[in-house]
Amino acid sequence: MTNANYTTSTTPQLTIICHADLQIVGTADNLVVIDIEDDSPASRVERKDDVVSITAMNDCDISCPIGTALTIEHVSGDLRVTQVTGSLAINAVNGDAVLKDVGAVAIKTVQGDLTVRSAEGDVQTDIVRGDATLKRVAGSVAINKVAGNLVVDDLGGGLAVNTVNGDATLETALHSGQIYVTKASGDVTFRVKGGGGQFTLNCRGDLRVRVPMANWTGNDRSGAGLYGEGTAQVTLVANGDLLVLPAATGSPVDADQISGQVEALIELAMSQFETQMSKVQHDLEQRFGKLDKHTEKAAERAARSAERAKRRAEHAAGSWSFSFGRPPTPPTPPSEPVSDQERLLILKMVEEGKIDVDQAAQLLSALES
Numbered sequence: 001m002t003n004a005n006y007t008t009s010t011t012p013q014l015t016i017i018c019h020a021d022l023q024i025v026g027t028a029d030n031l032v033v034i035d036i037e038d039d040s041p042a043s044r045v046e047r048k049d050d051v052v053s054i055t056a057m058n059d060c061d062i063s064c065p066i067g068t069a070l071t072i073e074h075v076s077g078d079l080r081v082t083q084v085t086g087s088l089a090i091n092a093v094n095g096d097a098v099l100k101d102v103g104a105v106a107i108k109t110v111q112g113d114l115t116v117r118s119a120e121g122d123v124q125t126d127i128v129r130g131d132a133t134l135k136r137v138a139g140s141v142a143i144n145k146v147a148g149n150l151v152v153d154d155l156g157g158g159l160a161v162n163t164v165n166g167d168a169t170l171e172t173a174l175h176s177g178q179i180y181v182t183k184a185s186g187d188v189t190f191r192v193k194g195g196g197g198q199f200t201l202n203c204r205g206d207l208r209v210r211v212p213m214a215n216w217t218g219n220d221r222s223g224a225g226l227y228g229e230g231t232a233q234v235t236l237v238a239n240g241d242l243l244v245l246p247a248a249t250g251s252p253v254d255a256d257q258i259s260g261q262v263e264a265l266i267e268l269a270m271s272q273f274e275t276q277m278s279k280v281q282h283d284l285e286q287r288f289g290k291l292d293k294h295t296e297k298a299a300e301r302a303a304r305s306a307e308r309a310k311r312r313a314e315h316a317a318g319s320w321s322f323s324f325g326r327p328p329t330p331p332t333p334p335s336e337p338v339s340d341q342e343r344l345l346i347l348k349m350v351e352e353g354k355i356d357v358d359q360a361a362q363l364l365s366a367l368e369s
Helices: 255-288 293-318 340-351 357-368
Strands: 002-007 013-018 022-027 031-036 044-048 051-056 060-065 069-075 079-084 088-093 097-102 105-110 114-119 123-128 132-137 141-146 150-155 159-164 168-174 179-184 188-195 197-203 207-209 214-218 222-227 232-238 242-246
Touching: 002 044, 002 051, 013 022, 013 060, 022 069, 031 051, 051 060, 069 079, 079 088, 088 097, 097 105, 105 114, 114 123, 123 132, 132 141, 141 150, 150 159, 159 168, 168 179, 168 232, 179 188, 188 232, 197 207, 197 242, 207 222, 232 242, 340 357
Parallel strands: 013 051, 013 069, 022 060, 022 079, 069 088, 079 097, 088 105, 097 114, 105 123, 114 132, 123 141, 132 150, 141 159, 150 168, 159 179, 168 188, 179 232, 188 242, 197 232, 207 242
Antiparallel strands: 002 031, 031 060, 044 051, 197 222, 214 222
């Protein structure tokens, strides 16, 4: 394992390349602490004054001062940044990116899903290959392309989205002088939380406007009108249906709290499972020496299945807050079935007293995940 620990100012600069998963957490201490899950000579940490360069060949966890400026060149796995309010520049993430309690954000490419919750500045993104969810952004949001669905909630500035291949769901107040533009290949739903401005609406499906509009002109495909008092400019284009609605009423659900609780439960369950699996393997090796290749293969498959289940559950928890009232997600395709050879191997281990029935059930359950 590669470790580094540096005392810095409150605003150091970190440049990072990670060939696996990367997690960064801001703290109140003037310390940069780096943990890389390998001893590869290709993993290295270099420091010059307040500038730290990090190359990680495996999973990497970093804690740093809250005001740290981050430049993330490449992440091969998933990225998670929490409570770092310095500038955040991201070149490429091959997996999902989750950013919470951050400052201004500039992103070139996210191959998976992008989630931004509580950003103190502007958020600029070129391409998101999956879904994009942005909530509580103090500044403006500018996105070139979202290949999946887009969800935006509570903006302090304007919105400029060139292309959404899926549906776009927007909910925000309109701020005077700001421009809000979204174009989607699917449906567009805009819920107005307050403020006012001039609307220009076009769609190929059904146009439904459920807020009062002055000077309204249009038909069931396009229209223009003035909502409330204000100078915002709103342009919405949809290849599907287009809805303009008032903000949802009633007691809001604290989705972030629910998501956090779900994530905590997932971590606890996976920790318990991993402990049980490690104990089974340790007991076997203590009694009978190194596992044969068939048993090792079964154990490796169980571990991979558990990791896949964990990632699916974490993804579900990350998008939990935006799942209310939406159609159910299609079921996950079935995983590789357990082979007869693996079943017989596990039964043979029970028969020979190498593992007990509970341990066999755990192995079969993991392999079938």
